[in-house]
Amino acid sequence: MSDWRILQALFARELRLVLRGGHLMPVLAFVFICVMLMPFGLGPELSLLQRLAPGLLWVIMLMAVLLSLDRMFQADFEDGGLDQLILLPVALEGAVMAKLCAHFVGILFPVLATMPLAGLLLNIRPDTVVPMLATLLAGAPALVMLGAIGAALAVGVRRAGLLTVLIVTPLYVPVIVFGAGALARSLAAPGTLDVAALGMLGLISAASIFLAPPAIAAALRAGIR
Amino acid sequence: MLERLENLSALYANPHRFMNLAARLHAPLWLTAVGALGFGLFMVSGVPDDYQQGATVRIMFVHVPAAWMALFAYSFIFFASIVAVVLRHPLGYLAARAAAPVGAVFTLVALVTGAFWGQPMWGTWWVWDARLTSVLVLLFIYLGYIALWEAIDDYGRAARATSILAVVGFVNVPIVKFSVDWWNTLHQPASVSRFARPALHADFLYPLLVMGVAFLLLFLAITLTRLQMEVLRQRLRVRQSEG
């Protein structure tokens, strides 16, 4: 497919932009600040933190993604890159996917990689780490795709951050329900997770990968008028 | 310039036919709505107290229809958006915009009456049970939709963006319901449904249905009025921007 080379180049450029744009640092800082504040808010009692850790990390991850949405399309809107993205000779849905893949690799991967360390600070059970990572990994595509819908709808609007959060939160509810829910029984049966819930989560992620791009593309086209 | 404006009026929903129809429907619709509501409330007052919940069971007759309307209003927004985009009838955008705050208010009513209904039973004003939680998420869906309309200055862009959001939200609603139901059973494996409805025999069913119809008529009356208002506001804005 001759479009593939164009998409590859787009992915490469977007990844370079994400890495150079300093988007990662605020997100990582947010994750660790939240993790640090939790014991102050909840008390340092280790068993309590242990019980809450998987759920807390899910919420923190979700909010970290929300934080990263702000810059997703904003720079392109401001410098005219959005026009060029739409005019590219590939389908806009494909271009959007390339951009979101770069976002995923550049921001979500590093965050996921630090999750075990964050879990350590919250005294997470060691045998829960892998199941937790599995659920985070299964849910991360959904978080990015659904978040992108909100970011695209709000692109260029003043105080877009609040609007994006408001739009995206109802979309995130099923994701976190199944994501954290898959771990809910892990304390009773240590080291396991609810495979049915994980499957549901994977299904939501897969569906969002197919269904979100047309919505994102339509929203971006509306946004540049 | 004015002739050109009229030619382009399709974009701005300057629908004479609709306004004439609306003017004729306005009074009868309101009268029927208020009448039905009055009749419904009369029936509700005649309902015997539930042996478990006492007189507070009457809140159900407001809570349940309000929840129905909350869902109905969002479906209305969805279908209006589809009409606007697919059938290219610009009145759809205005209809969706008109219905949104009405739906949001019904959702809020459902939440508040739900809290009032449950309080004597639970001892607290809020529980995270499946139904109330789903309705809360629905409220946020409405708020996001309304916020998007308000945030975007350009009407054309706002109309398009909100129609996309309406479709996305509509697909999301059953998914949220399903997930919240699952989540609820997950954390309360042996729970008794908090909103155990009294057995729906005739004493309870008929007043409920009448209240449901009354709320529906009320929704339609309010939305129709707001839609007329939106059309007029639109006309005013167009004239202002030309002047």
Added chain:
Amino acid sequence: MVKTEYFSDAYTEFPAAAMSQGQLSLRVENLACVRGLRVVFADLSFMLAGGGVLHVSGANGAGKTSLLRLICGLLAPAAGTISLSDGAPLATQCHYLGHADGLKNTLTPRETIFYENRFWTSQEPRAAEDLLSLAGLRKQADQRVSSLSAGQRRRLALTRLLAAPRRLWLLDEPYTALDAAGRELVNTLIRRQAEAGGLVVLAAHEPVPLADQHLELGT
């Protein structure tokens, strides 16, 4: 200083394959543009034949930018049609250079050209060196775009026009921030495009002697 002889080396392979000599034309009929609730213009019609350069002028807000965006499809018309004589879809046939140049501040000129060369066609990409020389950015090739002057940025943005041959060029105020040498570069590019049978529509406040058609908006 721009070396125009260098430019001719870089440009030779282009035009013949891509252009249909003199056959192509752009036709606009009864075009109406609406921004927000305001009618910017209506009943606009014109035709631009192959090899033609159209200069669009008018006061701010008259719709110059909107017209260019309508032609390439970034904006949808409220009424009317825009078409090419051979029926090809417009979005794939044009290069659009807007007010906002679409340059990324954290990339270098070399990287910018590298990527642009790959975005607009999946054919073998052009070498970056010629285009860097063309834009007079050899020395700044590996500095970030954010450190370039406005004129240098504009010259870099112009290199997109050469990344892949396109029959229609839509240029919004291309002369902004450019000195005499930069203006000469723009004119040379436009001249070459027209000679090859391509179409150029440019919006500019100042007079454009190069143009053979003129359209005044807002009257």
